Amino acid sequence: MSGKTTNNEVREFVCICCPIGCKLKAERDGNTVRVQGNTCKRGEKYAIDELTAPKRTVTTTVRIDGGELPCVPVKTKDPIPKDKIFAALYIIKHTKLDAPVAIGDIAVSNVCGTGVDVVVTRACAAKNVRKE
Amino acid sequence: METIEKKIVIIGGGPAGLAAAVAAYDAGERDIAVLERDGYGGGILNQCIHNGFGLHTFNAELTGPEYAARYLELMRARNIRIDYDTMVLSVSGDRTVTAAGPRGMVRYDAGAVILACGCRERPRGAINIAGTRPSGVFSAGTAQRMINVDGQRIGSRVFILGSGDIGLIMARRMTFEGASVAGVAELMPYSSGLSRNIAQCLDDFGIPLMLSTTVIEIRGRDRISSVVVANVDENKRPIKSTAREIECDTLLLSVGLLPENELAMGAGVSLSRVTGGAVVNDAFMTDVDGVFMCGNCLHVHDLVDYVSKESAACGRAAAEYVKAKAPCNTDKSDFVTIKTSGGVRYCVPQNITRSGGGSITLRMRVDNVYRKARLVVCADGAAIINRPRPIMTPGEMETLELDDKASTAVRKAEKVEVRLETEGVK
Numbered sequence: 369m370s371g372k373t374t375n376n377e378v379r380e381f382v383c384i385c386c387p388i389g390c391k392l393k394a395e396r397d398g399n400t401v402r403v404q405g406n407t408c409k410r411g412e413k414y415a416i417d418e419l420t421a422p423k424r425t426v427t428t429t430v431r432i433d434g435g436e437l438p439c440v441p442v443k444t445k446d447p448i449p450k451d452k453i454f455a456a457l458y459i460i461k462h463t464k465l466d467a468p469v470a471i472g473d474i475a476v477s478n479v480c481g482t483g484v485d486v487v488v489t490r491a492c493a494a495k496n497v498r499k500e
Numbered sequence: 501m502e503t504i505e506k507k508i509v510i511i512g513g514g515p516a517g518l519a520a521a522v523a524a525y526d527a528g529e530r531d532i533a534v535l536e537r538d539g540y541g542g543g544i545l546n547q548c549i550h551n552g553f554g555l556h557t558f559n560a561e562l563t564g565p566e567y568a569a570r571y572l573e574l575m576r577a578r579n580i581r582i583d584y585d586t587m588v589l590s591v592s593g594d595r596t597v598t599a600a601g602p603r604g605m606v607r608y609d610a611g612a613v614i615l616a617c618g619c620r621e622r623p624r625g626a627i628n629i630a631g632t633r634p635s636g637v638f639s640a641g642t643a644q645r646m647i648n649v650d651g652q653r654i655g656s657r658v659f660i661l662g663s664g665d666i667g668l669i670m671a672r673r674m675t676f677e678g679a680s681v682a683g684v685a686e687l688m689p690y691s692s693g694l695s696r697n698i699a700q701c702l703d704d705f706g707i708p709l710m711l712s713t714t715v716i717e718i719r720g721r722d723r724i725s726s727v728v729v730a731n732v733d734e735n736k737r738p739i740k741s742t743a744r745e746i747e748c749d750t751l752l753l754s755v756g757l758l759p760e761n762e763l764a765m766g767a768g769v770s771l772s773r774v775t776g777g778a779v780v781n782d783a784f785m786t787d788v789d790g791v792f793m794c795g796n797c798l799h800v801h802d803l804v805d806y807v808s809k810e811s812a813a814c815g816r817a818a819a820e821y822v823k824a825k826a827p828c829n830t831d832k833s834d835f836v837t838i839k840t841s842g843g844v845r846y847c848v849p850q851n852i853t854r855s856g857g858g859s860i861t862l863r864m865r866v867d868n869v870y871r872k873a874r875l876v877v878c879a880d881g882a883a884i885i886n887r888p889r890p891i892m893t894p895g896e897m898e899t900l901e902l903d904d905k906a907s908t909a910v911r912k913a914e915k916v917e918v919r920l921e922t923e924g925v926k
Contacts, residue, residue: 381699382695382696382698382699383696384696384699384700385696386552386555386561386696388696389694389695389696389699391695424700424704425551425561426676427549427550427551427563428549428676428677429549429647429648429651431651437649437651438650438651439648439649439651441549441563441564441565441648443549443551443563450704457676471565471566471569489549489562489563489565489566490546490549490565490566490569491569
């Protein structure tokens with residue numbers, strides 16, 4: 369887990385939304401979470417999610433048959449719950465696509481019941497159909 | 501040999517070359533060729549399958565291949581030519597580019613040349629680790645390409661030396677591929693990677709980051725079987741009593757990137773000892789007339805968005821140059837050289853033309869971790885920029901955008917200095 373728990377209601381961690389890496393401090397006060405240290409709204413949302421339901425975008429590759437490439441990169445279209453990462457990776461590992469594919473094509477829909485699709489992030493032409 | 505005349509020849513079809521080409525086109529230059537040695541464009545982005553690219557450039561969170569695809573789309577929309585599978589063999593001082601490609605040897609006579617060749621990894625041989633020479637020792641970027649592009653499996657128990665961003669990203673990637681990562685050792689007392697990568701690539705998976713630690717020996721006969729690591733003292737010398745053995749079948753080296761500038765040297769371009777890239781002016785021109793440089797071969801960046809921005813400025817300047825000769829970097833009376841001190845390792849561009857126009861962007865790195873510091877630009881002793889920086893690290897490039905007033909002051913000054921003012925080093 370990222371960050372250290374200083375007590376039950378205050379946590380500090382590094383925001384992963386962008387390369388700035390703001391140092392966030394989130395305080396839970398009953399049902400409200402107060403966030404400090406963020407420089408944008410996404411940081412606030414990240415801190416609240418991190419306290420309540422941490423999520424990550426997962427990127428990996430998936431095998432492809434008959435393509436110019438042996439595999440194509442994929443990502444979860446939105447972040448998925450952190451505790452589903454390895455279950456999702458298992459599903460993706462046992463998936464095989466058929467060339468051609470385009471960016472945004474769905475490789476796995478609704479992965480692990482998260483409601484999030486795994487989508488292709490690089491186009492792959494069928495073999496022997498060379499560009500230009 | 502076939503000879504092709506081109507107004508602008510760009511060497512490298514990675515993020516720098518593509519951004520320079522698009523910007524040169526948009527500045528009115530139509531006669532452009534991009535030479536790419538690989539069979540596809542986008543360069544290093546194709547193996548960077550993780551997300552986090554494009555927040556500045558496209559206001560979207562993209563993966564590397566998606567970022568590359570956006571630029572390739574911009575290229576297609578403008579019908580800018582990319583010569584694939586084309587390896588540039590030499591560039592001469594009079595802007596003759598010789599390349600080998602699908603049509604054999606080709607000579608390009610260029611009005612301007614933009615070197616956008618990127619960088620390569622520092623290899624094992626450059627860091628002198630003792631021990632045997634087994635297989636299973638990879639530079640981190642090579643491993644990244646083998647896994648993400650070539651679809652290979654490279655090992656199951658991994659140790660990583662160097663906590664630069666590629667090392668951190670690969671720690672997570674290997675974990676996702678089913679390998680266990682025993683740890684990441686870093687010689688320095690701080691990581692040179694982005695702090696968010698330490699959070700999401702190491703902390704998330706409980707991978708230990710061992711600061712002030714290095715690998716002192718590689719063991720194994722055919723395949724690597726273990727590494728010996730040790731803590732280092734303040735002079736970076738290993739402390740023998742702390743040596744311990746860690747079993748692994750794979751060692752990844754993420755120990756720095758070096759600008760790839762053999763072509764530049766062949767053209768007679770003077771390189772900076774600090775950056776490894778050319779000494780350029782604010783139009784990104786080297787000290788060889790009409791030869792420009794941008795991206796990771798100019799200085800190693802941490803964010804592709806910064807590469808795109810810098811390279812676009814370079815592309816515009818090259819388009820300007822071929823239209824009406826831009827200020828030349830070789831005329832010593834026409835520029836002021838920026839001095840750096842007080843913890844600022846370098847500043848790019850190094851030279852600012854007096855006769856040039858427009859606002860200036862300075863990019864720099866510091867030599868240590870500084871807290872509560874201020875970045876100060878002095879023109880003839882007067883501070884014209886004084887910006888607070890709560891924290892600065894060597895791993896994160898700093899950018900100072902000078903407004904028109906400050907830019908004019910810099911162009912007129914006899915002496916310009918960029919320095920760090922700090923209350924304490926930590």
